[in-house]
Amino acid sequence: MTTESPAAPRTRVLVLFGGRSSEHAVSCVTAAGVLEAIDRSRYEVVPVGIAKSGQWSLVSADPSAWSLRADVLPEVTATEHAVVMGTSADGGAGQELLVAAPGSVPESLGGVDVVLPLLHGPFGEDGTLQGMLEMADMRYVGAGVLASAVGMDKHFMKVVFAAAGLEVGPYAVVTDRQWRTDAEGALHRATALGFPLFVKPARAGSSMGISRVEDTAALRTAIEAARAFDPKVVIEAGIEGREIEVAVLQGRGLDAPRTSLPGEIAMQPGDHAWYDFDAKYVDGAAAELTCPADLPSDVIDRVRQLAGEAFEAIGGEGLSRVDFFYTPDGRLVINEINTMPGFTPISMYPQMWAKSGLGYTELIDELIGLALERGTGLR
Numbered sequence: 201m202t203t204e205s206p207a208a209p210r211t212r213v214l215v216l217f218g219g220r221s222s223e224h225a226v227s228c229v230t231a232a233g234v235l236e237a238i239d240r241s242r243y244e245v246v247p248v249g250i251a252k253s254g255q256w257s258l259v260s261a262d263p264s265a266w267s268l269r270a271d272v273l274p275e276v277t278a279t280e281h282a283v284v285m286g287t288s289a290d291g292g293a294g295q296e297l298l299v300a301a302p303g304s305v306p307e308s309l310g311g312v313d314v315v316l317p318l319l320h321g322p323f324g325e326d327g328t329l330q331g332m333l334e335m336a337d338m339r340y341v342g343a344g345v346l347a348s349a350v351g352m353d354k355h356f357m358k359v360v361f362a363a364a365g366l367e368v369g370p371y372a373v374v375t376d377r378q379w380r381t382d383a384e385g386a387l388h389r390a391t392a393l394g395f396p397l398f399v400k401p402a403r404a405g406s407s408m409g410i411s412r413v414e415d416t417a418a419l420r421t422a423i424e425a426a427r428a429f430d431p432k433v434v435i436e437a438g439i440e441g442r443e444i445e446v447a448v449l450q451g452r453g454l455d456a457p458r459t460s461l462p463g464e465i466a467m468q469p470g471d472h473a474w475y476d477f478d479a480k481y482v483d484g485a486a487a488e489l490t491c492p493a494d495l496p497s498d499v500i501d502r503v504r505q506l507a508g509e510a511f512e513a514i515g516g517e518g519l520s521r522v523d524f525f526y527t528p529d530g531r532l533v534i535n536e537i538n539t540m541p542g543f544t545p546i547s548m549y550p551q552m553w554a555k556s557g558l559g560y561t562e563l564i565d566e567l568i569g570l571a572l573e574r575g576t577g578l579r
């Protein structure tokens with residue numbers, strides 16, 4: 201029970217979820233977890249859903265409306281109470297969020313202290329939303345514009361990581377123009393990396409659009425499949441190694457980023473050769489998540505150090521999950537950073553913090569605290 205006096209004003213948190221990306225349903229499931237766990241004695245929740253069409257509206261704050269039930273994927277559908285950006289009738293300063301219901305004057309949502317964007321993928325995790333919130337002078341949880349954009353793009357994140365001295369695996373990039381003007385050249389550059397190859401849309405997530413390719417014959421199809429998600433494709437040499445992940449949480453004030461104990465994703469023998477979409481969300485038995493990973497203590501120290509460096513390399517804020525391959529010869533090759541990692545209560549990021557002594561409700565608290573601390577604008 202809270203000891204706070206009832207008069208103490210609660211922080212108004214706009215919980216934003218759904219979205220236009222292919223990870224819409226995953227975002228809704230995350231929202232269910234957060235709406236369930238957030239401390240309502242301290243936070244007043246304003247739940248705003250983004251439909252797949254991109255329309256924003258006020259939606260239910262009831263977690264059960266968004267949870268995963270018997271194979272039905274949750275989805276935001278637009279309500280009568282549209283949330284739009286504009287200038288309110290009473291002439292408030294600058295742009296703000298308004299609720300526009302049919303037949304009534306748009307009303308300011310007013311006094312939102314902080315936005316908690318629980319969105320994955322393009323138009324949520326890639327800097328576009330962050331830019332919009334900066335323009336509206338609204339504080340928000342997580343990475344800023346540039347870090348979000350770099351963390352979304354599997355090509356540019358590698359450029360930044362390599363420049364910061366982190367080891368990235370061999371890769372090739374195929375832009376839209378290259379593919380359409382010189383596909384043979386692109387195929388040649390890719391096959392030179394050796395098989396197996398992982399062919400990925402540069403900006404997607406949840407393994408969508410990714411194929412593992414064993415030979416030249418399958419490569420063209422895999423590139424086309426990735427291009428369905430993003431005109432820019434990243435092709436990587438397959439790395440043999442254990443999949444090790446670390447959760448990073450920005451430090452308070454001038455403190456260095458905090459890192460969790462590492463976790464491991466191990467594929468169980470069966471249908472899934474790698475951590476694909478089904479293994480992540482459909483077939484619960486496909487992958488085993490272990491935290492802490494069974495690693496020698498010097499490797500644990502090293503992977504945590506590297507995760508902190510990766511976070512700082514992209515200019516991370518708030519949170520990130522950093523994923524590595526730990527190779528049989530003892531190297532830690534960075535695979536990717538996720539600035540809005542899976543965040544359901546059973547997702548790796550919250551689980552790694554739980555195992556490191558920070559529970560889900562406290563984690564949400566901490567993230568909101570960090571966002572309130574930092575304000576908006578250039579920092």
Ligand SMILES: Nc1ncnc2c1ncn2[C@@H]1O[C@H](COP(=O)(O)OP(=O)(O)O)[C@@H](O)[C@H]1O
Nearest residue numbers: 398404405406407408436437438439474475536
């Ligand atoms: N270069 C690689 N070598 C070996 N396995 C890979 C490689 N790239 C990706 N994978 C496998 O595919 C999964 C998804 O790839 P990832 O780049 O993490 O995409 P996403 O952003 O969708 O999570 C990884 O968790 C791993 O199992």
Ligand SMILES: [Mg+2]
Nearest residue numbers: 406407523536
């Ligand atoms: Mg991944």
